[in-house]
Structure formats: structure tokens, C-alpha cells
């Protein structure tokens with residue numbers, strides 16, 4: 001065999017393996033019993049990347065929260081020859097040690113069982129879950145890249161919003177279709193999300209819109225976000241905690257509070273905690289994620305409870 005033919009064979013075989021017989025992802029398929037759409041991504045990704053990919057599709061990294069969704073997942077795994085492998089699912093214990101919840105805070109379907117010896121939290125580092133073709137669960141490292149499913153509600157399946165023209169003389173605020181408003185006092189654009197989500201999903205939502213979970217860099221910006229919240233209180237739905245909005249800082253493993261870009265709060269330009277904060281939930285629940293009380297001052301909040309949140313886009317960044 002010539003070298004050229006050998007190279008072609010190697011490339012072709014490798015590509016076939018990586019792309020799973022040329023299918024990288026299925027189309028969204030409707031699961032009637034769950035009134036939801038499900039899409040299998042065959043190209044593996046780590047949990048956080050998978051979560052963002054699904055968010056970019058206006059969906060969520062799927063968890064088998066009902067029998068119907070679990071069965072639809074297992075059927076697709078069988079069809080695309082993943083039954084002997086595993087897929088990554090959205091449920092995580094990243095924010096509530098040992099307690100696996102879907103990204104919407106739901107429990108998994110009762111029909112699912114742990115695989116033998118699981119969950120073992122190997123090396124104390126298994127905060128994500130994999131679903132095997134037989135319907136058995138295992139806790140795994142969130143860094144492990146696996147195929148995954150994205151899920152959409154039927155209502156947002158064709159949710160491409162209208163593209164609107166930017167106001168002349170003002171920055172375009174990135175993707176105007178997401179309805180960000182420019183603020184000349186800081187040079188940033190902001191959007192208040194009233195539909196409550198856990199912190200990690202809020203983070204991914206802002207990213208999917210081309211922005212980031214808002215960071216307060218000055219007293220002026222605190223006032224701007226406070227006013228933004230106060231003018232949007234009617235838009236808040238599904239909040240587990242009243243009168244605060246998630247923003248872009250958190251407690252890191254070393255115990256320090258820093259922004260999502262790794263700056264300390266002082267270096268970012270605003271470190272004014274509200275009275276009695278950070279409270280760590282008075283010791284009842286852990287509060288490792290950052291939020292802003294409705295008065296514009298900082299608070300530590302539960303990472304798993306759902307709250308409204310604020311995204312920011314810096315126009316010069318795109």
C-alpha cells in the first residue's frame with residue numbers, strides 16, 4: 001500500500017471514529033410525553049462546555065428528570081450506538097454536595113438506578129453524572145468529555161428574536177436581538193433577566209448572549225444595577241430568594257471572593273457588602289455565589305437556588 005493510501009485510510013478511519021459515522025449531532029426530536037425537544041450531541045464535551053453549547057441553542061443540558069425523557073435518551077443512545085458507552089447529563093452536585101439536581105433544580109426520574117459501586121465520588125472529585133445505555137447512573141468528574149443531550153421546551157424551539165437596528169450614535173450592544181441597553185456612564189450594556197436560574201446557568205445564559213454575568217466595577221455601576229433591578233421587579237419569576245440578583249463573582253476554593261475573571265472584588269473596583277454579608281446563609285445553607293441585594297450592595301447567595309440575574313456586555317469587547 002502506498003504511503004498516500006495508508007494516510008488516507010488512517011485519516012478516514014480516525015474521522016469516522018471521531019464523528020460517529022458522520023453524525024456529530026442529531027436533529028431535535030420531539031418527546032411527546034414530556035412536551036419537550038431532545039437533541040443528542042455525539043461529539044464529546046466536558047460538562048461546562050456541554051452546558052454552554054446547549055444554552056447557545058436556547059436549550060439546557062438535559063437530565064432524565066422524567067421517565068419519558070429517560071426512555072427517549074436511552075432509545076437515542078441505542079440508535080446511535082452509544083448504548084455500551086455513557087452520556088453526560090446536566091444533573092450536578094457542584095453546588096449541593098452529594099445531592100444531584102438537574103440544572104433546573106429537579107430530581108432525576110425514580111426509575112433510574114446507580115450502577116454497581118456508584119456513586120463513589122472517586123478522588124473526592126465526581127460532581128457530575130453519566131447515564132449508561134442500561135439506564136444506570138454513575139458519578140464522574142465534570143472534566144470528563146462525553147456525548148450529551150440538549151433539551152428545549154416546545155415553546156422556545158423557534159425563538160429567534162427579531163434583529164433590531166441600533167440607535168444611531170450608540171454602540172450596538174453586541175447582539176441587539178437580546179435586548180441589552182447601553183449605559184453611557186459605564187460604557188457597558190446591561191440586561192436584567194427576571195426568569196430565575198441557578199448561578200451556573202445564569203453564567204451560561206449571559207455567555208450565550210455574548211456577554212457575562214455582570215461585574216460591579218464602581219459605586220456608579222452599583223447604582224445603575226440597583227436602578228435596573230428596581231425598575232424590573234415585576235419581571236421576576238420563580239425566585240427562591242427575594243430581592244437579590246445574581247452577578248459575576250463567587251467564592252473560590254481558596255476561600256477568596258473574586259469575579260468570574262479572577263480579580264479580587266477590591267481590584268474590580270467594588271467590594272461593598274451589605275450589612276451582615278457575607279452571611280453564608282447563617283450556616284444553614286452554603287452561599288458560595290455572588291449576588292447584589294436590591295439596594296445595590298453585595299451578598300453571598302446559594303449557588304443552587306434560582307434567582308433573577310443581570311448580564312453585562314462591554315461593547316469594546318466585540
Ligand SMILES: [Ca+2]
Pocket residue numbers: 118119120121122126138139140
Ligand atoms: Ca464514580
Ligand SMILES: [Ca+2]
Pocket residue numbers: 188214215216217221312
Ligand atoms: Ca462592569
Ligand SMILES: [Ca+2]
Pocket residue numbers: 277278279280281287299300301
Ligand atoms: Ca448572604
